[in-house]
Amino acid sequence: MYKKDVRGELILGNKSYGDITRDILKSQEEKAPLWWWLAFAVFFVLMAVGLGYFVPLTISKGIGVWGNNNQVPWGWAIINFVWWIGIGHAGTAFSIFLLVFRQKWRTSINRAAEAMTVFAVLAAGLFPAIHVGRPWDEIFIFPYGPNSRGLWVNFNSPLLWDVFAILTYLTTSAIFWYIGMLPDFATVRDRSKGLKRKIFNAMSFGWVGSMDKWRKFEDALAILGGLAMPLVIAVHSIVSTDFSAGILPGWHETIFPPFFVVGAIFSGFSMVVTLMVLIRKAFKLQEYVTDDHFDAIARIITFVSLIMGSAYLIELFIAWYSANKFEDYVFVQNYLQGHYAVPYWLMLVFNAFLPQLFWIKKVRRNLTWIFWITIGVNIGMWLERYNIVVPPAAEDFLPANWFHYSSTIVDKWVYLGTIGLFGVGVLLFIRFIPMMAMNELKQQAKRHTELKPTEEQYQEIKNLLEDE
Amino acid sequence: MSKLVAVYNDDRKLMEAAEQLKAVNAPVEEVITPFVIEELLEKFHIKSNIPLLAFFYGLFGVTSVFAALYYTFVISYPLNIGGKPSLSLTFPVLMFIGTVLITVLTTVVTFFVQTKMFPGQNPEFEYPGINDDKMVVLIDKADLMGDMENKVRQIFEATGAEKIDEI
Numbered sequence: 001m002y003k004k005d006v007r008g009e010l011i012l013g014n015k016s017y018g019d020i021t022r023d024i025l026k027s028q029e030e031k032a033p034l035w036w037w038l039a040f041a042v043f044f045v046l047m048a049v050g051l052g053y054f055v056p057l058t059i060s061k062g063i064g065v066w067g068n069n070n071q072v073p074w075g076w077a078i079i080n081f082v083w084w085i086g087i088g089h090a091g092t093a094f095s096i097f098l099l100v101f102r103q104k105w106r107t108s109i110n111r112a113a114e115a116m117t118v119f120a121v122l123a124a125g126l127f128p129a130i131h132v133g134r135p136w137d138e139i140f141i142f143p144y145g146p147n148s149r150g151l152w153v154n155f156n157s158p159l160l161w162d163v164f165a166i167l168t169y170l171t172t173s174a175i176f177w178y179i180g181m182l183p184d185f186a187t188v189r190d191r192s193k194g195l196k197r198k199i200f201n202a203m204s205f206g207w208v209g210s211m212d213k214w215r216k217f218e219d220a221l222a223i224l225g226g227l228a229m230p231l232v233i234a235v236h237s238i239v240s241t242d243f244s245a246g247i248l249p250g251w252h253e254t255i256f257p258p259f260f261v262v263g264a265i266f267s268g269f270s271m272v273v274t275l276m277v278l279i280r281k282a283f284k285l286q287e288y289v290t291d292d293h294f295d296a297i298a299r300i301i302t303f304v305s306l307i308m309g310s311a312y313l314i315e316l317f318i319a320w321y322s323a324n325k326f327e328d329y330v331f332v333q334n335y336l337q338g339h340y341a342v343p344y345w346l347m348l349v350f351n352a353f354l355p356q357l358f359w360i361k362k363v364r365r366n367l368t369w370i371f372w373i374t375i376g377v378n379i380g381m382w383l384e385r386y387n388i389v390v391p392p393a394a395e396d397f398l399p400a401n402w403f404h405y406s407s408t409i410v411d412k413w414v415y416l417g418t419i420g421l422f423g424v425g426v427l428l429f430i431r432f433i434p435m436m437a438m439n440e441l442k443q444q445a446k447r448h449t450e451l452k453p454t455e456e457q458y459q460e461i462k463n464l465l466e467d468e
Numbered sequence: 469m470s471k472l473v474a475v476y477n478d479d480r481k482l483m484e485a486a487e488q489l490k491a492v493n494a495p496v497e498e499v500i501t502p503f504v505i506e507e508l509l510e511k512f513h514i515k516s517n518i519p520l521l522a523f524f525y526g527l528f529g530v531t532s533v534f535a536a537l538y539y540t541f542v543i544s545y546p547l548n549i550g551g552k553p554s555l556s557l558t559f560p561v562l563m564f565i566g567t568v569l570i571t572v573l574t575t576v577v578t579f580f581v582q583t584k585m586f587p588g589q590n591p592e593f594e595y596p597g598i599n600d601d602k603m604v605v606l607i608d609k610a611d612l613m614g615d616m617e618n619k620v621r622q623i624f625e626a627t628g629a630e631k632i633d634e635i
Contacts, residue, residue: 017477017502017601143540152540156549156558164562168569175576186591187502187599205580206589209599211514213583214504219518220579227568234564442503442601460626464488464619 010105010444012287017442021187024436027283028188032431035282043423050417054410055130063133065410071403072393076411077127079385080418082260083267084124085166085239086381090268091117091173092232096225105296107440108288112279113272114177115433119425120271121170123418128162130414158241165235172231176224182207182217184434209439236261243388250330250392253318259311263381266304266351270377273297277371279430288436291365298364301355301377309352330392339404340391343383350380471497472607472617473595473633474624479505482603485627486511494620495611500593500604518582522575529570533563595635602630609634 015023058065068075094113098106129135141163143153153160185204189197207213240260243251253259273294280289319331335344354376363369395402429435476482479501486508489496499508537559541547546554580586598604607620624632 021600143536151547152545154547154549155537155541155562156556161561161565164565164569168565168572171569172572175572179576179579182585183503183599189591190594190597190599201590202588204591205585205587206591207585207599208591208593209500209502210498210593211501211509211512212516213585214501215509215514216516216518216579216583218504218506219516220575223519223522223575224572227572231565231568234561238561439503443505464492464622464626 010107010290010292011441012290015287015445017445020438020441020445021191023285023288024434024438024441025188025191027430027435028432029191033282036427036431040424040427043420043427046416046420047424048420050413050415050420051126052417054413054417055126058130058410058414059135063131065408067405067407067411069403069405071396071401072390072405074131074389074393075405076407076415077131079382079389080415081124081127081131082239082385082389083382084120084127084418084422085236086260086264086267087271087378088117088120088124088169088173088268089232089236089261089264090120090272091115091177092169092228093265093268094272096176096228096232099222099225100229103296104444105293107444108285108293108436109272109276109297110440111177111180111433111437112275112429112435113268114173114180115426115429115435116268116271116275116422117173118170118177119422119429121166121173122425123422125166125170126418126421127414158238158245161238162242165231165238169228169231169235172224172228176221176228179217179224180221180437181433183209183439184437187438188434232264233261236264248392248396249319249324249326250388253315255311255314255318262304262307262311263384266301266308267378267381269297269301269304270374270381273301273370273374274378275426277367277374279435281367283430285436288441294367294370295361295364298358298370301374302358305352305355305358305377309348312348312352326397329395334391334395335387339395340387344387347380347383347387350376351384354380470609471635472609472612472620473631473635474605474607474629475595475597475631475633476603476605476628477601477630478628479508479603481628482605483507483511485605485623485629488623488627489605489620492616492619492623494616494623495607496605497608497611498593498606500595500598500606502597502599502601502603505603516582518575518578521578522571525571525574525578526567528574529567530563532570533566534559536566537562605629 011020066075066077068077091110091114095106095110098110129138132138141153141160143155182204185200186207186209189200189204192200237257237260240256244253244256246252276289277294280286316331316336319327322328334340354373357363357369357373363373390405394404474485476485482499482501483505486496486499490511496512499512501508538555541556542554593606595604596602605624609617612620621632
C-alpha cells in the first residue's frame with residue numbers, strides 16, 4: 001500500500017482520469033513538433049548510413065574492415081554489444097524489479113524503459129550476428145537437429161547460452177511490453193477515427209476492461225515479470241561468462257557475473273534517466289515525472305555507483321593480493337599507469353566518482369546535473385567495456401605478441417548506425433504509442449481521490465438496505 | 469436484448485454501488501473500468517487460474533529442456549570434452565533459460581485464449597469513455613426479476629451514477 005502522507009504525491013496537479021488520457025496522448029494527437037522531425041532526420045541518416053552501407057560492407061568484405069586483429073579478436077563490436085545489452089536491462093531492472101518490489105513510482109517511467117529495452121536489445125543483437133562474419137551460417141547455432149556432420153551444438157559453451165539468453169530476453173521483454181500496452185491501445189482506439197482506428201483496433205486485440213480481463217491481465221503480467229526478473233540476472237551473467245571462462249588475466253575473474261549485472265542496471269537506469277529528462281522537457285510532463293521520481297532514481301544510481309566503485313577496488317586488490325605477475329601487469333601497470341590509463345581513469349571518474357554528487361540534495365533535484373551525470377555514466381560504462389575487452393587481450397602473457405588496437409571508420413559507423421536505430425525506435429515510440437502506462441497512472445491517481453458519499457446519500461442507502 | 473448501464477466517473481462511487489448491489493444480490497453482469505480496481509475484483513471474487521497453469525507450464529518446460537539436453541548430449545552424441553562427464557553441470561543454465569522461454573510463450577497463449585482476444589478482433593462492448601475515465605456497471609434486464617429493477621435503479625441513483633442508460 002502506497003502511503004502518500006509518508007512518500008509524497010506521485011502525480012501532481014490533481015489530475016482527473018480524463019486529464020491523464022489527454023496529457024499522455026497529446027504527443028500523438030498533436031502535430032509532431034519541429035525538434036521531433038529534426039531528431040528523426042539525424043537518427044534516420046545515422047541508421048541508414050550505418051546499417052544500410054557499413055553493415056553490408058562488413059558482410060561483403062569480411063571482418064578485416066574492422067580494427068580487430070589476431071591479438072585483439074574482439075573489438076568495438078563486442079564492446080557495443082555488451083553496452084547495448086546493459087542498456088537493454090533498463091526495462092527489466094526498472095519496470096519489473098520495481099513492479100515486483102511494489103514501488104509505485106515506477107508507473108510514469110516503466111513504459112519508456114520497456115520500449116528502450118526492446119530497441120537496445122535489437123541493436124545489441126546485431127553485433128554478434130555480423131561479428132560471426134558469415135551470417136548465413138548462423139543456422140548452425142541452433143539445435144535444429146544433428147547438422148550435416150551429425151553433431152549437436154555445444155550446450156556447454158557460454159557463447160551458445162548467449163544466443164538463447166538474448167533471444168529469450170528479447171521475446172520476454174517484447175511480450176511484457178506489448179501486453180502491458182493493450183488497455184492503452186484500446187484508449188487510443190476509442191479516441192481515433194479512420195485508418196488510425198483500424199490500426200489500433202487490430203493492435204488492441206479487442207480489449208474491453210471487464211473484470212475477468214483485468215484479473216487475467218494482472219496475473220499474466222505478474223507471471224511474466226516474475227520470470228523476467230531472474231532472467232535479467234541470468235542474461236548478463238551469461239554475457240560475463242563469455243569473458244570469465246577465458247584464461248586471460250583481466251578476464252579470468254569470478255567477480256564478473258555480479259559485476260556485469262550491476263553494471264548493466266547502472267547503465268540502464270542512467271539511460272532511462274537521460275531519456276526521461278528529455279521527454280519531460282519536450283512534452284512538459286513535469287506533473288507525471290516529478291522531481292521526486294528523479295530523486296528516487298538518483299538515490300538508486302548513487303547506491304549502484306558505490307557497488308561499481310567497490311568492484312573496481314576489489315579487482316585491483318585481488319590483482320595485487322594474488323601476487324600473480326600477469327594479473328599485476330594488467331591491473332596495476334596497465335590500467336593504473338600504462339597505455340590504457342586514460343580510459344581507465346575516465347571510467348573511474350564517470351562511474352565511481354561523479355555519481356557521488358547525488359549525495360547532495362540540490363544535485364539530485366536539478367535536471368541539468370542529473371542529465372549530464374547520467375550521460376557521463378553512459379560514457380563511463382562504454383569505457384568500462386573497452387577496458388575489459390581491449391587491454392587484457394592487447395598485452396597478454398608474451399610481450400613479443402603484443403599488438404595494439406585501434407578502431408576503423410567502419411567500426412565507428414556501425415556503432416553510430418545502432419545509435420540511429422535506437423533513436424529512430426524511441427522517437428517512433430514517443431510519437432505513436434502512449435508513452436506512459438495510462439491505465440497504471442489512473443490506478444495511481446485513484447489512490448489520491450478522497451471522496452465520500454454525502455450525508456444524504458448515506459442516509460438514502462441506509463434506508464434502502466433497511467427496506468430489504 | 470436490452471441492458472441497463474450505469475455510468476460512474478468516480479471509483480469510490482462505483483465501489484459504493486458495488487457494495488450495495490452485492491447486498492441486494494443484484495445480477496451484475498459485468499463491471500467495465502478503464503484501469504484495474506483490485507478491491508472491485510475482490511468484491512466480485514474474480515479469480516484466474518493463470519498462475520497455477522504457469523506453474524505447470526514451468527514444470528513441463530524444465531523437464532522437456534532437460535530431456536532435450538540429455539538426449540542430445542548423453543544419448544545421441546556424447547562428446548568427450550576434456551574427459552568431463554556428458555551429463556554436464558552446465559545444463560541448469562540452459563534449463564533455466566529454456567523454462568523461462570517456454571513458460572512465457574505458453575502463458576501468453578493461455579492469456580489470449582482465455583480472454584478470447586486476437587489481433588483485429590472488434591471489442592465486444594463499446595460505450596463512450598469506458599477506456600478513458602468512465603466506469604460502467606452492466607446488468608442484463610432479462611435477469612431482473614420482480615422489483616429488482618427498481619432497487620437497482622435506486623442504488624445507481626443513490627450512489628451518484630453520472631448516467632443511467634439502456635442499450
